[in-house]
Amino acid sequence: MTHAASAGGPIVGVLGGMGPGATADFYAKLVRATPAATDQDHLRTLIWSDPSISDRTEALLFDGASPLPQLVSGLRLLEDAGAALIAMPCSTAHAYLPELRRTARVPIVSMVEATVDRLGPDTRSGATVGLLATSGTVCTGLYQQAFGARGVRCLVPSAPLQEDVMQAVRLVKAGRLDIAGRALEGPAAELVDAGAQTIVAACTELPLVLGAAASGVGVFDATAALVEDVLALAAALRYEFDKESTCGNAFV
Amino acid sequence: MTHAASAGGPIVGVLGGMGPGATADFYAKLVRATPAATDQDHLRTLIWSDPSISDRTEALLFDGASPLPQLVSGLRLLEDAGAALIAMPCSTAHAYLPELRRTARVPIVSMVEATVDRLGPDTRSGATVGLLATSGTVCTGLYQQAFGARGVRCLVPSAPLQEDVMQAVRLVKAGRLDIAGRALEGPAAELVDAGAQTIVAACTELPLVLGAAASGVGVFDATAALVEDVLALAAALRYEFDKESTCGNAFV
Structure with a gap:
């Protein structure tokens, strides 16, 4: 801990930039969710937003360059600056979470575990959820396995409609929030028709364009x-x- | 430059947390304003959001603890991690900009200069603007002097209505965005009645609650x-x- 870590509680490290809009959304939500009356009640936060990190879906599905070296480099930057815990607001990057946790000196919070745990109480065994995520995340099966372990069915879109989800993600990354939401209508309707009682917006780009209700x-x-x-x-x-x-202090 | 600074262009360093909501707003606007089709077109950004930094208005007006040591510590953190330029989304902290620039190894962008320069083309000499900022910023006279140097009159609220501005800033910092905007109605109306042709939202908390138009x-x-x-x-x-x-590369 080389910097500023001596007062003010633990520093939250954010391994972000995947994409940058999702990181901005994560930080805005962190600030809003923090119980605070003044600036000084908020958490010190160090955000490394590196949009140059190799595309996760490309690496997982199409033999693209692995993002792991850049993720480890970002993790080191955050740790060296004094981060006491790490959040990574990108579901697809969670495919690399086991490797990252093996090399990390501080805990890394899992977005997959957070989602399944926090949706859990409302999702009795036998319930059905529908997953909207990148094709990389869908193919790793991370959410399907985590929900499955709780007896929750996790549906994913059919191949052509999964392509619409990817199109929505790309549109958000390109700043076209105005039209990205429309690309999600087909996949969401398909999941609901197949029995999904809740849609899980598992890619961090999607909450930027998906309202609190989709397809009812x-x-x-x-x-x-x-x-x-x-x-x-x-x-x-x-x-x-x-x-x-x-x-x-007691021993000084 | 100890980390990750070898590819992907210059790293933007953000000396933030004053307050954290304003920093989140700054980063969201930076992402939206960046011309980009994919993640990889965006700027790498390192945001040190330190809400524990001593209150700037308290220090400037009421002999509170100086924020300068924490600002310098944050600056060092950003520089050591490879930031090539620094932004500080807090007008009041700009009272310390001369000291920070003296110790900085990289350029620090001035929000005061940015505001006056970019408002300038629409503000002919002889124009009048109204300033909504913290009492600390108002008392330093930073904006008034910078506008004055361009022949632009810069009005500030009367003492009781300036207290309403501070109340709005405190409400934003406490997450009460729902009622903060109302506290600005009186000060904005006073400035417009006194001849302001434009309201300058100079405290970074204020754009969160002040729409594109105030008092006409x-x-x-x-x-x-x-x-x-x-x-x-x-x-x-x-x-x-x-x-x-x-x-x-040419010389390798």
Whole structure:
């Protein structure tokens, strides 16, 4: 911890830029969800937004360059600057979470676990959710497995409609939020027709254009779930942090 | 430059957290204003959002603790991680810009200069603008002097209505965006009645609640002006950066 980590509680590190709009959305939601009356009640946050990180879906599906070296480099930057926990607001990048956790010196919050845990209480075993995510995320099966372990069916769009989801993601990344939402109407309707009781917006680009309701069912925002888990872990670390500070003083 | 600064153009450093909502707004505007078709066209950005920085208005007006040591510490963090230019989305903190520039190894963009320069073309000498900013910013006279140097009159609210502006800033910092805008109605109306042809939202909390029009005149967003100057400087640095890379290759 070389910088500024001596006061003010744990620093939240954000491994972001995948894409940058999703990172901006994550940080805005983190700020809004933090119980705070003044600036000083908020969490110190270091955001490394690196949009040059190799495309995750390209790497997972089409033998594109692996984003892992850039992810590890960003992780090191955040750790060296004093981050006490890491959030990565990109579902597709979670394909690399096991490797990242093996090399990390601090905990990395999982957006997949956050989503499944926080949707869980409303999703009894036997329930059905519909997944809107990148093709990379869909192919890794991360969400399907995590939901499956809870007895929750997780539907994904058919191949042509999955292509519409990718088109929506690309439109958000290109700043075309005005038309991106429309590309999601077909995939969302297909999932609801197949029995989905909730749509999970698992790609962090999607909450930017998908309202609270799609095709008549609720939309669950994976970014918001990640925010809640980050706040919970930061609170736990702050408790440890304060305890250490107090103990330290007691022995001076 | 210890990290990740070897590819992808200059890194934008953001000395933020004053407040965190304003920093989130700045980054969202930077992303939206960047001409980009894919993630990889965006700027790499490192945001140090430190809401624990001592209150700027308290320091300037009421002998509160100086924020300068924390600002310098944040600046060092950003520089050490490879930032090639710095933006500070907080007008009041610009009272410390001369000291920060003296110690900085990279350029720090001025939000005051950005605002006056970019509002300038629409503001002929003899024009009148109205300033909505913190009491700290108003008292430093930074905006009044910069506008004055261009022959532009810069009006500020009367003392009781300036207190309403501070109340609006505090409400935004407390997340009460729903009622913060109303506190600005009186000050904005007073400025317009006194002859202001444009309202300058110079505190970065204010664009979050002040629409494009207030009391019938246009609102100029200082955060958006800072974004434009950051993009212009990053483009200039990227040109230098690319030239250096090319030259480097030519001699290998």
